[in-house]
Amino acid sequence: MHHLRWELRYQRDGHSIDTLIERGVAYNSLPEWYRDEPQLESWDLFYHNAFWRLSTERSIGFAMGPIPHSKILAYGYEAGLDSGTMPLFEAVIRYMDSAYIEWSSEQQTRARKASSQPEIPVGRNKTKKPR
Numbered sequence: 748m749h750h751l752r753w754e755l756r757y758q759r760d761g762h763s764i765d766t767l768i769e770r771g772v773a774y775n776s777l778p779e780w781y782r783d784e785p786q787l788e789s790w791d792l793f794y795h796n797a798f799w800r801l802s803t804e805r806s807i808g809f810a811m812g813p814i815p816h817s818k819i820l821a822y823g824y825e826a827g828l829d830s831g832t833m834p835l836f837e838a839v840i841r842y843m844d845s846a847y848i849e850w851s852s853e854q855q856t857r858a859r860k861a862s863s864q865p866e867i868p869v870g871r872n873k874t875k876k877p878r
Contacts, residue, residue, distance in 0.1 A: 749785040750795070751843055755850045756780060797822055797836075798843045805844075811851055814844050 757764070764781050774782065787795055804818040805811060816837070823836045 750787050750791070751798070751846055752850065753780070753784050755847070759854065793826075794836075794839045794843070797826070798840055798847075801840060802844075802847065811848055813848065814840060 764777060767777060801814045801818055801822055805814050819837050819840050820833065823833050828836055
């Protein structure tokens with residue numbers, strides 16, 4: 748779960764990290780959230796890959812919907828899981844999906860706030876949005 752949140756943050760802010768690295772900034776000077784990347788264990792990779800593949804199956808309308816139950820089951824059975832392990836698989840995917848939907852909602856709220864705030868003068872003929 749922690750890796751998913753880290754990965755989502757990197758998708759949003761990674762370009763800034765990449766720029767700092769290209770400029771030769773020391774690793775210890777990079778933001779703490781980046782340096783604290785959680786490591787995926789080998790058994791986590793199955794769930795991680797399954798989540799990203801299943802994430803493409805969600806319905807998107809006025810709001811992002813959850814991954815459909817039928818798609819989770821189909822993926823699990825295609826991957827060779829049996830009925831005894833399926834409840835755990837579904838619980839892990841649902842947990843990751845809830846975190847993903849929550850993150851996406853937070854990002855939409857953040858974007859709405861940023862677009863609705865007035866620009867602040869920061870210099871001659873320059874403005875910026877407040878954070």
